[in-house]
Amino acid sequence: MDNKKPFNAGLAYAEFKQRQLAYTVAAITAFLMSAYFVVGYFAGHLRIMEWDGSQWAQAIPSLGLVAVMTAYQYFLYSKGDTEGGKKATIIAVSVAVAFSLLSEIGQGMERDNIRMESKSQESPTYKAIVQAIGAGAGASYNPYSADLQAAEMKLAQCEERLARGKEKHCEGSKARVDAVNKMIAGADQSSQAKALALATTAKTMERDENNYHPLVKFIREVFGASGTAASFLLSLTLISFFEYAFHYLGGQFAASREYLMAHGYDVTRKLRQPPRKHDGSVTTYSNEANESAPVSSFNSNANSARQTVGEFAAKVEQGLKSSPEIIANEYARAQNARENVYTVAANKLDGIQTGLNQASELKNPTPVKTWRESLNAGEKIVSTGGLDEPVINTRPANQMSVEATVKQIQASVKASGANSPTAIQAAVFDAYAGMANPAPLNDVILERMAEKLASKATIPTTVPAAPFHQKSGATGIHNPVLGTAEEHYALSLPRTASGTATDYQKGGEAAVKQTAATTASGTATDYQKGSEAAVKQSIESLYKVWRAAVISGKITTAERPFQQLAREYTDLDGISARALKPVWDGFGERATREGYLVLNPEYQDGNRKLKYLKVA
Amino acid sequence: MSNHTLTHEEQDYIGAGSLQRGGEANQSSGIDWRVIHALIPWLAVLAAWLWWALFLLIPSVFGLHYAGMMPAMNNVAYTLMGLTLCLAATVAAQSQHGVRAIAFTFSVLLLAYWF
Numbered sequence: 001m002d003n004k005k006p007f008n009a010g011l012a013y014a015e016f017k018q019r020q021l022a023y024t025v026a027a028i029t030a031f032l033m034s035a036y037f038v039v040g041y042f043a044g045h046l047r048i049m050e051w052d053g054s055q056w057a058q059a060i061p062s063l064g065l066v067a068v069m070t071a072y073q074y075f076l077y078s079k080g081d082t083e084g085g086k087k088a089t090i091i092a093v094s095v096a097v098a099f100s101l102l103s104e105i106g107q108g109m110e111r112d113n114i115r116m117e118s119k120s121q122e123s124p125t126y127k128a129i130v131q132a133i134g135a136g137a138g139a140s141y142n143p144y145s146a147d148l149q150a151a152e153m154k155l156a157q158c159e160e161r162l163a164r165g166k167e168k169h170c171e172g173s174k175a176r177v178d179a180v181n182k183m184i185a186g187a188d189q190s191s192q193a194k195a196l197a198l199a200t201t202a203k204t205m206e207r208d209e210n211n212y213h214p215l216v217k218f219i220r221e222v223f224g225a226s227g228t229a230a231s232f233l234l235s236l237t238l239i240s241f242f243e244y245a246f247h248y249l250g251g252q253f254a255a256s257r258e259y260l261m262a263h264g265y266d267v268t269r270k271l272r273q274p275p276r277k278h279d280g281s282v283t284t285y286s287n288e289a290n291e292s293a294p295v296s297s298f299n300s301n302a303n304s305a306r307q308t309v310g311e312f313a314a315k316v317e318q319g320l321k322s323s324p325e326i327i328a329n330e331y332a333r334a335q336n337a338r339e340n341v342y343t344v345a346a347n348k349l350d351g352i353q354t355g356l357n358q359a360s361e362l363k364n365p366t367p368v369k370t371w372r373e374s375l376n377a378g379e380k381i382v383s384t385g386g387l388d389e390p391v392i393n394t395r396p397a398n399q400m401s402v403e404a405t406v407k408q409i410q411a412s413v414k415a416s417g418a419n420s421p422t423a424i425q426a427a428v429f430d431a432y433a434g435m436a437n438p439a440p441l442n443d444v445i446l447e448r449m450a451e452k453l454a455s456k457a458t459i460p461t462t463v464p465a466a467p468f469h470q471k472s473g474a475t476g477i478h479n480p481v482l483g484t485a486e487e488h489y490a491l492s493l494p495r496t497a498s499g500t501a502t503d504y505q506k507g508g509e510a511a512v513k514q515t516a517a518t519t520a521s522g523t524a525t526d527y528q529k530g531s532e533a534a535v536k537q538s539i540e541s542l543y544k545v546w547r548a549a550v551i552s553g554k555i556t557t558a559e560r561p562f563q564q565l566a567r568e569y570t571d572l573d574g575i576s577a578r579a580l581k582p583v584w585d586g587f588g589e590r591a592t593r594e595g596y597l598v599l600n601p602e603y604q605d606g607n608r609k610l611k612y613l614k615v616a
Numbered sequence: 617m618s619n620h621t622l623t624h625e626e627q628d629y630i631g632a633g634s635l636q637r638g639g640e641a642n643q644s645s646g647i648d649w650r651v652i653h654a655l656i657p658w659l660a661v662l663a664a665w666l667w668w669a670l671f672l673l674i675p676s677v678f679g680l681h682y683a684g685m686m687p688a689m690n691n692v693a694y695t696l697m698g699l700t701l702c703l704a705a706t707v708a709a710q711s712q713h714g715v716r717a718i719a720f721t722f723s724v725l726l727l728a729y730w731f
Contacts, residue, residue, distance in 0.1 A: 015710075022703040029696040036693050046689065111690055118685045215730055238730065241723035242697050245704035248716065252707050 007263050016256040016267060023078065023253040026246040031070040033242075034103035037110065038062045069099045077250025078257075097243055101236065104243075108235030109228070112216060116227070119211035126205040133198045144184045151176040279332070313406040346371055405432075405439040406449065413453055425450035543587050545569055547596060550614065557597060557612040559584050588612045657709040657717035664705045664721040671728035672698040682731065698727050 040046045042062040043055040051059065073096040120126060155173035162170055209227040212220070219230035257267050266272065276282050350370040357367035400408070412431030418424045428450040432438060441449075546555075546565055555561035562584045563577050588611060591597040597612040675683040676691040683691045705720035 019707060022700075022707055025696070025703060026700040029693070029700045032689075032693045032696060036689055046687065107690065107693065111686060111694075114686060115682055213730060215726075234730065238697075238723070238727055241720070241726070242700060245701050245720055245723070249700070249704055249707060252711060 009260070009263065009265055012256070012260050012263070013265070013267075016253075016260055019249065019253040019256045023074075023249040026249045027070060027074045029242075030073060030100060030104075030246055031066060033107060033239075034070065034100055035063060035066045037103045037106040038066050040110075041106070066103070069096065072096055073100065073246065074250070077247050078254050079250075093247075100243055101239055104239045105232060105235040108238060109231045112213060112231040112235070115213060116209065116211045117207055120206055120208040123205060123208070123211075126202060126208075129198050129202045129205065133195055133202060142184055142187065144180055144187060148177070148180045148184060151180045279336075310403060310406050310410065313402040399437050400435070400439050402439040402441070405435065405441060408435060408438075409446075409449065410453065421450070421454035424454045428453065539583065542566060542569055542583075543590065546587055547591055550591070551596060553614075557588065557610050557614070562587070653714075657705075657712075657714040660718045660721040661702070661705045661709045664702045664724040667724050667728045668695075668698040668702050672731055675731070694727065694731055698724055698731075701727065 036046070039059050039062050042058040043051060044058075076092055076096055151173070155170060155177050158167055158170035158173040161167040209220070210217070212227050212231065213234075215234055216227060216230045219225060219233050220227060223230070223233070225233070260267055350372055353368060353370040360367075409428055409431045412434070413424055413427040416423075416427040416430075418427040425447065428446050432441065432446055542565075546562060549555045549565060550557050555565060559577075559581065563580050566580055566583070588597060592599060592612060596615060598615055600610050600613045603609045603611045672695045675681045676688075676695045701720050701724045705717045705724070708714075708716035708720060
């Protein structure tokens, strides 16, 4: 992802695939590492062929548990940003990491244990002791057995002579037999004691902590810890590196995906099929591909910074000629927006009326009907009439095309020699006013044209401070603060009944203002007078409020206070912090251009310094 | 191969800094330190892949050293762990995250020694 070189979609996609592969390998490894320990722990051992039913019943849920936790890590790490609350992110990562660390460290410690036991039991001393125990336990030989035989033989001979009267007594022989028996019992006891001592020694040597890995022994000696604790610390170190690598690969994967998407590319070569729309229609991208000419001018992927005004105008012209379905599509969107506006307005009106009725309940027991209650049977909040159908007119035969009009304006400005932005803007308007039968272009388009011409006429003296994908003077994806609205030139659909406003234009203050502007120029299309204007107006007023708050010192220039202000001041509650970031960045840039703020030289992407500072 | 998270100015600043340092070194010793600085993460990555192959992959496949006394699944898991660390080191070097590249290489070394 070399930002100094021009973007190359093929290379960026190849890099994305590489990182996806690396990240997937990391995820599979994490799953195996955790599963090895967790399944072994639940099922008792990992000799699958020997498992009985209860062990399978333990193993399958434990596998599911590990799969869920690994998937959680996979999606969390590849999310690509930590916005939406740092505390929540820290907690989420901690949960994921804690599970992995515990399970993976368990496996590391088990490996250390196996190694230590194997080495201990292979020791020659240990083997000799075990052999000695075996020999002692299996031995039937007694060193006093010959003495016992001799003593008992003497006693038998003595008793035989005693019976014949040749001996007076046999007490001496009996005493000898007893003495030998005592010696045998003593020898047995001694032998047992010796075997016990050998077994104790063998038991100690079976798990000799001196046989731990040298690294574990090192930790034991340095920290004075037990073998288990040292093994834990070493495994913790190793697994921490792995977990960080997993997290890092997730971040890089997300970055390469963002890099592609920021340049208007999807992350797959397969054709995505969007779901059915709420109105029942089905649209595919393959259908939309036929609309490429006009859409390429409007959508946020169009690189309008590299597109001349003439090229843009040509695309619009081509689109209007060739793709009336786009107009119908946009019209349907506008209709939907209009119905939403009316529904919201009806909700608010009914809410107010209900509140008033409740407040005056004591004075006036008969409440006034709400708007909805006052509707007759069959009536709807949104009226339906002839204006609900799109009216597509063709350009009069003697009227200039948009492209020709733009080219003529460019030529006139060039001929006028204007070089300052103000002079160029004046020259654009003068040129347009002086044309006999130009294509209908409204003030917004003319101002935009003047800006483009001015930006070409002047050499930028400062390096833009915005991130690489935000280009000063550009629109849409290249300068998200301006929104896609600025990139949408008004479709030049001349209206036959210019004095008649459609129903949905009557709702909302912004729409009323837009209607007035349209009546004056008669050029803007219907659907552009609704939500886009309101959003632009809302952003403009938010900027003023934010700038005032920053200058007065009520808030800092940081992103977080801006988000809070934006949510308090506007109805942007549903918009994510991620979506607000470009707005904040754009505000900062704008305030910097206007001289209220300066870029903080100590700021770097990712550090905790403020990006913008107030001008002293 | 540059860090896309940096702005143009930051990249220019870094580039200018290294040029300046490189220029000074060039005048005194004739060594292009820029090239050496740029190569260090890649040398580390090369070492990481070598260690991984010699001390993790081959012992696991042939049951050498301690790998012979461990369950096969355990060896596979740690070999994959080393592979992940090598991949992370490579990605870090590509993204000009030199410190991370070296840290991941160190972790491969540690893992290989412990394995």
